[in-house]
Amino acid sequence: MGSIPLSDSDIQEVIIVGAGISGINAAYRFQDANPGRRYTILEARSNIGGTWDLFKYPGIRSDSDLHTFGYAFKEWTGPDIAEAKYIVEYLENVVQENHIKERIRFNTKVVSADFSTEDRAWSVKVETNGRPETLRSRFVFLATGYYDYSSGLKAEIPGIHNFGGRVVHPQFWDLEPKDYRDKRVVVIGSGATAITLIPSMADETKSITMLQRSPSYIVALPKHDPFASLCRAILPASWASKLIRQKNIARIYASYHFMRRFPNVARRYLRFATKKLLPKNIPLDPHFKPRYNPWDQRLCICPDGDFYETLRSGKASIVTGEIEEVTQSSIRLKSGETLDADVIVTATGLKMQIGGSVDVSVDGETVKPNQRFVWRGSMLEGVPNLALFIGYTNASWTLGSDCTAHFMVRLMAKMDKEGKSMVVPRLESRESIKEAPLINLNSTYVQKASENLPKASSEGPWRLRTNYWYDLIQAKYGGLQGLTFA
Numbered sequence: 001m002g003s004i005p006l007s008d009s010d011i012q013e014v015i016i017v018g019a020g021i022s023g024i025n026a027a028y029r030f031q032d033a034n035p036g037r038r039y040t041i042l043e044a045r046s047n048i049g050g051t052w053d054l055f056k057y058p059g060i061r062s063d064s065d066l067h068t069f070g071y072a073f074k075e076w077t078g079p080d081i082a083e084a085k086y087i088v089e090y091l092e093n094v095v096q097e098n099h100i101k102e103r104i105r106f107n108t109k110v111v112s113a114d115f116s117t118e119d120r121a122w123s124v125k126v127e128t129n130g131r132p133e134t135l136r137s138r139f140v141f142l143a144t145g146y147y148d149y150s151s152g153l154k155a156e157i158p159g160i161h162n163f164g165g166r167v168v169h170p171q172f173w174d175l176e177p178k179d180y181r182d183k184r185v186v187v188i189g190s191g192a193t194a195i196t197l198i199p200s201m202a203d204e205t206k207s208i209t210m211l212q213r214s215p216s217y218i219v220a221l222p223k224h225d226p227f228a229s230l231c232r233a234i235l236p237a238s239w240a241s242k243l244i245r246q247k248n249i250a251r252i253y254a255s256y257h258f259m260r261r262f263p264n265v266a267r268r269y270l271r272f273a274t275k276k277l278l279p280k281n282i283p284l285d286p287h288f289k290p291r292y293n294p295w296d297q298r299l300c301i302c303p304d305g306d307f308y309e310t311l312r313s314g315k316a317s318i319v320t321g322e323i324e325e326v327t328q329s330s331i332r333l334k335s336g337e338t339l340d341a342d343v344i345v346t347a348t349g350l351k352m353q354i355g356g357s358v359d360v361s362v363d364g365e366t367v368k369p370n371q372r373f374v375w376r377g378s379m380l381e382g383v384p385n386l387a388l389f390i391g392y393t394n395a396s397w398t399l400g401s402d403c404t405a406h407f408m409v410r411l412m413a414k415m416d417k418e419g420k421s422m423v424v425p426r427l428e429s430r431e432s433i434k435e436a437p438l439i440n441l442n443s444t445y446v447q448k449a450s451e452n453l454p455k456a457s458s459e460g461p462w463r464l465r466t467n468y469w470y471d472l473i474q475a476k477y478g479g480l481q482g483l484t485f486a
């Protein structure tokens with residue numbers, strides 16, 4: 001097994017950072033291929049699930065279908081779009097059934113990781129309930145998601161400190177229904193979170209208003225896919241779930257590429273579909289006329305059109321405009337309009353972060369991720385034995401992070417066979433490579449983060465990944481150009 005100094009009995013094969021949906025998938029793939037080998041999952045929080053355990057706002061749910069957002073190896077039997085608690089329940093079953101739970105160390109935050117080329121091993125500094133400790137492993141898998149758990153995106157809302165009522169950010173939700181019952185609520189934002197919050201809170205509030213600076217595309221999809229119902233009626237459960245999964249992978253791919261290829265047709269169609277769902281008193285222009293093309297930013301999904309239904313019922317309203325200033329009890333807009341409020345929800349987004357604030361270094365030299373290219377969406381240039389579990393943003397995230405898991409399992413098997421102990425992606429020439437963004441969305445939160453993110457290229461193994469089928473074949477059988485083994 002390579003040239004690892006095996007005298008060190010404390011060395012783990014892999015340390016996985018993060019027990020979210022990607023970390024658990026990585027653990028499953030690793031142990032499936034390497035039964036009996038030692039690995040540990042380090043999780044800063046006290047529960048599994050990452051995103052799906054952290055967010056507590058009313059109605060919190062996925063907007064991907066769970067057949068593709070869930071695992072290839074564990075069928076999903078619920079509705080296409082699911083609330084967070086069902087996603088955590090599903091993950092809980094997976095970690096129990098596969099004995100992954102025993103491998104998780106909770107309340108353990110990874111602070112730094114230094115790779116020693118001489119030892120061919122990582123020294124991983126952690127804090128368990130504040131107590132420092134150093135662990136060692138051959139590989140580190142960073143499955144830390146894509147945003148900062150400790151702070152949200154700072155939205156510059158002028159005068160927000162003047163406000164006398166409650167201000168809450170969805171990532172740090174601390175309201176109970178009694179805190180907004182019969183209150184006037186303003187939700188600032190127009191993304192997936194605002195679209196979810198409004199139908200979920202509207203029955204309780206006195207009034208609820210979505211205040212947006214600029215509109216998004218909001219697509220109504222059926223909660224129960226008729227194709228899925230049909231498959232389940234006529235096929236054995238495991239076949240049905242495989243078929244539904246493949247169909248959804250294809251549907252997402254086809255609709256993405258159709259919309260990018262024919263943006264004007266897509267735009268017109270989305271407007272037409274939206275118009276049918278709106279009440280007479282809410283005009284399409286300006287509230288539902290985004291300034292960008294579909295998929296420049298993520299489309300928002302509302303199951304069974306629940307968001308539109310809430311607008312039609314008159315329980316919620318929508319205002320498009322810019323904030324001049326927040327006062328003690330209201331929000332004054334540049335248009336002169338004033339919105340009275342008791343509660344303000346700032347659904348203004350996430351603070352993106354790749355690598356979960358872990359300080360990575362190689363032989364003591366700090367790695368600045370934003371100066372590195374990403375090899376096949378999976379490894380950082382110049383950093384040995386390190387995997388990044390990032391997923392797709394225009395399809396289910398998990399499909400992308402599963403490709404990374406397959407890559408790593410394959411690389412490790414190859415290294416064992418050939419007696420190697422180090423794998424590192426290297427750029428042939430830094431001068432000639434063309435840079436491209438790592439995340440192909442124009443959303444504000446992506447733009448704000450772009451200078452801190454690692455880089456992709458438009459060429460070779462440094463290109464963005466494309467689709468699950470292609471990337472999975474790449475991961476299992478594709479060329480390994482760009483990698484050096486030692």
Ligand SMILES: Cc1cc2nc3c(=O)[nH]c(=O)nc-3n(C[C@H](O)[C@H](O)[C@H](O)COP(=O)(O)OP(=O)(O)OC[C@H]3O[C@@H](n4cnc5c(N)ncnc54)[C@H](O)[C@@H]3O)c2cc1C
Nearest residue numbers: 018020021022044050051062063064110144145356396397
């Ligand atoms: C409200 C919301 C809805 C979303 N809906 C969708 C959707 O429908 N479809 C989709 O594809 N994506 C969606 N996403 C994106 C979503 O975050 C990912 O798809 C997915 O949950 C990411 O899983 P993950 O395991 O990679 O990361 P996360 O779920 O973010 O988990 C990362 C884990 O790593 C831990 N961690 C981080 N840093 C450290 C450290 N230094 N030490 C120890 N542990 C650490 C965290 O505590 C966390 O448990 C959504 C995101 C949000 C916020």
Ligand SMILES: *[C@@H]1O[C@H](CO)[C@@H](O)[C@H](O)[C@H]1NC(C)=O
Nearest residue numbers: 252253256394395440466467
């Ligand atoms: C996501 O976007 C990339 C780049 O635009 C594209 O190549 C890829 O096929 C898209 N993925 C899906 C599933 O549509």
Ligand SMILES: *[C@@H]1O[C@H](CO)[C@@H](O)[C@H](O)[C@H]1NC(C)=O
Nearest residue numbers: 295296297437439440441442
């Ligand atoms: C983002 O915006 C630029 C122009 O501002 C445009 O060329 C590009 O296609 C947009 N979309 C994406 C996904 O980057």
